[in-house]
Amino acid sequence: MSEAPPFTISQTMLDMVFRIGELVNSIEHYELLDPHPKLRKQNRIRSIHSSCAIEANSLSVGQVEDIIDGRKVIGPKDEVLEVKNAIEAYSLLGDFDPYSMDDFLKLHGIIVRNLEKEAGRFRSGAEGVFAGDRLVYMCPPPEFVPSHMENLFAWLNESSSTVNPLIASCVFHYEMVFIHPFSDGNGRMARLWQTALLGKWKAIFHWIPIENRILKAQQEYYDSINFCNSAGNSNRFIEFMLRMILNALEDSMAEIRTATEAPPRHLTEFILKMESGKYYSVKELMELQSYKSRPSFLRSYIKPAREHGLIEMEYPDSPRTTKQRYKRTE
Known part of the structure; x- marks a missing residue:
């Protein structure tokens, strides 16, 4: 019998779980009626x-897309490799059992392959979390890491029928960050494994960019972790992550509705x-x-054409650049 991580389910959590369930349905x-591969x-x-950017990877969204499409990207060698490893890890996510510690270690081996000597293995040295030169948190000694992770996975398996998977995935995310089982790649693995757990429950989560919402609230992400470290439970982090999941689903729902609705005739004729x-x-x-007013044209044509996925920007990482140009989406 495992030792359960300390957390208490609040009404706020239950309310968000309910709203998330409605959005998932x-x-x-929509996906059943009309899948959207793009x-x-x-x-x-x-x-x-987003997951790489949280860890200070400087590559842009456009560069990540170029790597996925097989185009050469100029950038720091380790950062390019980090993105390539992440691409492979995300593509294989559905093949891994999120309740298996062996698979967990295998995925870490992919995430930090050729970047970290202890790829696919728990750390052998002491680790601490720093803010500049200030020690924020001293992680458990390396000799305790295997037993801590074994207990966490045992709890995950034992609670699979009693704890809502949304809450269980948030608890795992926090506890993994707290244990800090690896010498590198802890944040990426925590976010990736939460996606694996959610994807096991509902497959759509393999395509919901929760990481994008975390990046936008990065300081709150760290603050909630630090608060929980001091409080001795993961309550605040669970509420934070449920909100990130809810926001990410709301974003995706809006995009799917826009993509599903037929574009107005004036847009199709324009394209x-x-x-x-x-x-x-x-x-x-x-x-x-034959349009005269630029503000009106941007509002009536460019903005809705982009929302419907009818046109693409030449410089997606600099949407407001004066050099911006657009082409028809093929």
């Missing part, structure tokens, strides 16, 4: 970019005037439409 309904790819790119594969400036597109 809605998204599953949205799935974009969400996967966001997940990989047909664009040559395939050619980039156009806003000025050139306005000339195609």
